[in-house]
Amino acid sequence: MLTVFGSTALDTIRTPKKILKDVLGGAATFAAISASNFVDTGLIAVVGKDFPERYHQILAKHLDLQGLTIKDGKTFRYDGSYDKTLSTRETLKTELNVLADFKPTVPQEYKKSQFVYLANNDPDQNLMLIKEFDKVKFSMCDTIEFWISTKRESVIKMIKAVDAVVINDEEAKLLTKEFNLIKCAKKMMEWGAKYVIIKKGEHGSMMFFDDVVFPSAGFSLEDVVDPTGAGDSFAGAMIGYLASKNSVRLSEIKKAVVYGNVLGSFAVERYGLDGLLQISKTDIMKRVKLYEKMIRF
Amino acid sequence: MLTVFGSTALDTIRTPKKILKDVLGGAATFAAISASNFVDTGLIAVVGKDFPERYHQILAKHLDLQGLTIKDGKTFRYDGSYDKTLSTRETLKTELNVLADFKPTVPQEYKKSQFVYLANNDPDQNLMLIKEFDKVKFSMCDTIEFWISTKRESVIKMIKAVDAVVINDEEAKLLTKEFNLIKCAKKMMEWGAKYVIIKKGEHGSMMFFDDVVFPSAGFSLEDVVDPTGAGDSFAGAMIGYLASKNSVRLSEIKKAVVYGNVLGSFAVERYGLDGLLQISKTDIMKRVKLYEKMIRF
Numbered sequence: 001m002l003t004v005f006g007s008t009a010l011d012t013i014r015t016p017k018k019i020l021k022d023v024l025g026g027a028a029t030f031a032a033i034s035a036s037n038f039v040d041t042g043l044i045a046v047v048g049k050d051f052p053e054r055y056h057q058i059l060a061k062h063l064d065l066q067g068l069t070i071k072d073g074k075t076f077r078y079d080g081s082y083d084k085t086l087s088t089r090e091t092l093k094t095e096l097n098v099l100a101d102f103k104p105t106v107p108q109e110y111k112k113s114q115f116v117y118l119a120n121n122d123p124d125q126n127l128m129l130i131k132e133f134d135k136v137k138f139s140m141c142d143t144i145e146f147w148i149s150t151k152r153e154s155v156i157k158m159i160k161a162v163d164a165v166v167i168n169d170e171e172a173k174l175l176t177k178e179f180n181l182i183k184c185a186k187k188m189m190e191w192g193a194k195y196v197i198i199k200k201g202e203h204g205s206m207m208f209f210d211d212v213v214f215p216s217a218g219f220s221l222e223d224v225v226d227p228t229g230a231g232d233s234f235a236g237a238m239i240g241y242l243a244s245k246n247s248v249r250l251s252e253i254k255k256a257v258v259y260g261n262v263l264g265s266f267a268v269e270r271y272g273l274d275g276l277l278q279i280s281k282t283d284i285m286k287r288v289k290l291y292e293k294m295i296r297f
Numbered sequence: 298m299l300t301v302f303g304s305t306a307l308d309t310i311r312t313p314k315k316i317l318k319d320v321l322g323g324a325a326t327f328a329a330i331s332a333s334n335f336v337d338t339g340l341i342a343v344v345g346k347d348f349p350e351r352y353h354q355i356l357a358k359h360l361d362l363q364g365l366t367i368k369d370g371k372t373f374r375y376d377g378s379y380d381k382t383l384s385t386r387e388t389l390k391t392e393l394n395v396l397a398d399f400k401p402t403v404p405q406e407y408k409k410s411q412f413v414y415l416a417n418n419d420p421d422q423n424l425m426l427i428k429e430f431d432k433v434k435f436s437m438c439d440t441i442e443f444w445i446s447t448k449r450e451s452v453i454k455m456i457k458a459v460d461a462v463v464i465n466d467e468e469a470k471l472l473t474k475e476f477n478l479i480k481c482a483k484k485m486m487e488w489g490a491k492y493v494i495i496k497k498g499e500h501g502s503m504m505f506f507d508d509v510v511f512p513s514a515g516f517s518l519e520d521v522v523d524p525t526g527a528g529d530s531f532a533g534a535m536i537g538y539l540a541s542k543n544s545v546r547l548s549e550i551k552k553a554v555v556y557g558n559v560l561g562s563f564a565v566e567r568y569g570l571d572g573l574l575q576i577s578k579t580d581i582m583k584r585v586k587l588y589e590k591m592i593r594f
Contacts (some may be wrong), residue, residue, distance in 0.1 A: 214591065222477055297550075
């Protein structure tokens with residue numbers, strides 16, 4: 001099985017055409033639901049007593065929720081606004097609420113997870129949590145500007161402790177203090193990551209392992225309405241696919257990246273989680289075939 | 298044969314590590330020399346009496362120069378400075394000199410060219426010039442912010458008059474007033490272009506024809522020293538490859554885009570024209586094979 005640890009949130013997302021109020025979001029939500037297309041996925045997260053029952057049902061339909069804590073207090077809330085091109089997002093408000101002093105624990109059944117994904121959490125918390133798993137075959141983490149700016153040394157330690165880092169291009173540059181993405185990846189590999197995957201939004205991604213560079217174009221879409229959760233969906237699909245194959249062979253990791261591109265593309269086509277919730281395995285397979293055809297020459 | 302019409306310049310290029318003073322440059326120079334790896338290429342351009350003999354020899358070694366006019370006065374000069382990330386360039390000075398009132402004519406022998414590339418010239422001048430060719434099978438143009446801002450209607454007319462447009466992503470957005478690159482391309486196709494190729498720098502490119510989208514990742518490079526002329530080298534390789542195959546089949550156009558990516562990658566690895574001048578056909582073939590291997594999954 002796969003375990004995903006991270007945030008489940010109530011998001012307010014302001015896009016040029018539509019404002020979503022208190023919708024189900026959070027890095028771990030997107031990653032886990034994306035991964036659940038491929039493999040049984042357990043979620044370690046916390047929500048407050050205000051977490052709507054209908055959102056709980058959505059999570060329960062796709063995920064194992066033994067790791068979900070429901071605490072007194074309010075659910076983590078995020079409020080952000082996209083510019084008219086959907087390329088930059090301004091954070092208007094972040095209310096940590098129950099996330100503020102959450103001490104995650106790993107349910108007994110999750111401890112045997114061979115695949116573990118640590119979403120954009122406090123790197124120190126990630127470092128503690130990963131030690132609680134007994135049989136990790138492949139662990140992957142993401143990180144965000146906030147942790148890079150406030151806990152860079154811990155982020156570097158976390159990178160040493162996992163097999164793979166998946167990270168946005170701008171954050172990779174900020175973290176490594178390099179401009180060239182190959183140089184960024186090399187630095188993270190020097191720090192101890194075996195695999196580095198740099199996400200470039202609509203431009204796809206680059207995967208690095210040893211001296212291998214695997215650049216992949218994004219799945220081109222004409223109608224993007226809400227980029228929220230695209231990177232998390234990418235990461236979830238990647239590790240979900242690998243867990244389903246129970247493999248970390250390089251050829252499978254490349255395929256996992258392609259699944260990452262494809263699930264990211266589904267995520268941005270609709271608002272909030274809808275892009276992920278309205279697809280079937282057949283839709284995914286069809287789009288992977290379409291992607292293969294699209295890039296062939 | 299292929300005819301390339303555009304600017305030959307003396308460039309001053311300020312990069313973080315090195316300043317090049319009055320080096321051989323210009324959109325047509327890069328495009329034509331890139332194309333000359335694939336096919337006999339004629340250059341229509343103008344230089345002044347100050348144009349150094351050694352630069353003339355470089356052009357003469359690679360190109361047919363019946364279309365090169367040497368006029369009283371000084372050669373077109375460009376002076377630009379890159380930021381430390383090499384991702385933005387500020388124009389410090391542009392001296393049109395002999396380019397200002399240049400009336401290009403097409404040498405008799407060039408009129409039978411089946412392939413014609415119109416670099417970043419005045420769109421009205423491009424429109425007049427393309428009519429002088431009798432047997433055009435495939436014509437392609439590029440354009441720049443300056444013409445989009447000052448002569449947008451003429452740019453649109455030019456796009457109607459050619460088969461293919463090759464253009465930077467930011468300029469495509471500026472021209473079409475769209476944000477999504479597929480939407481940008483569709484608008485240019487509505488205006489009359491059969492093929493649209495949007496260049497995305499290090500992120501590669503997207504080619505559009507009818508309802509086909511062909512995204513291709515860039516050739517990943519660790520050491521980029523001077524991005525000058527990369528887009529022109531891309532375009533030159535594209536049309537040079539097509540001219541060498543005497544084909545405009547879609548499958549060949551996709552391959553042409555790959556050659557475009559590859560020649561663009563050679564261009565940025567060294568300063569000025571050196572990246573293009575120091576390669577052989579074998580180097581190009583090797584890198585195309587390497588690219589195919591790189592993106593395979």
